Amino acid sequence: MISFSDQELADLPVATIGQETDCPNCGGRHVLKGGLDKNGKETAQLLFYKCGETPYFGGFLGRLIPSLVAHQES
Ligand SMILES: [Zn+2]
Numbered sequence: 001m002i003s004f005s006d007q008e009l010a011d012l013p014v015a016t017i018g019q020e021t022d023c024p025n026c027g028g029r030h031v032l033k034g035g036l037d038k039n040g041k042e043t044a045q046l047l048f049y050k051c052g053e054t055p056y057f058g059g060f061l062g063r064l065i066p067s068l069v070a071h072q073e074s
Helices: 006-011 066-073
Strands: 020-022 029-031 033-036 042-051 054-060
Touching: 029 042
Parallel strands: none
Antiparallel strands: 020 029, 033 042, 042 054
């Protein structure tokens, strides 16, 4: 598991379920989906998107992961 300090996490852009994010793989955009919690409810604790049939890690705790942030700023 990747770990970040609270401050690093707070500096990342907010990511929400249903939000589109740039895809570093194909250059397109994909919708972020949440993982399911123990009750089967979609949650932003872990976020991912699919490029084709392959799921990619997109964020966690409601924040975009840094690799996607760097891509969006370029
Ligand atoms: Zn893609």
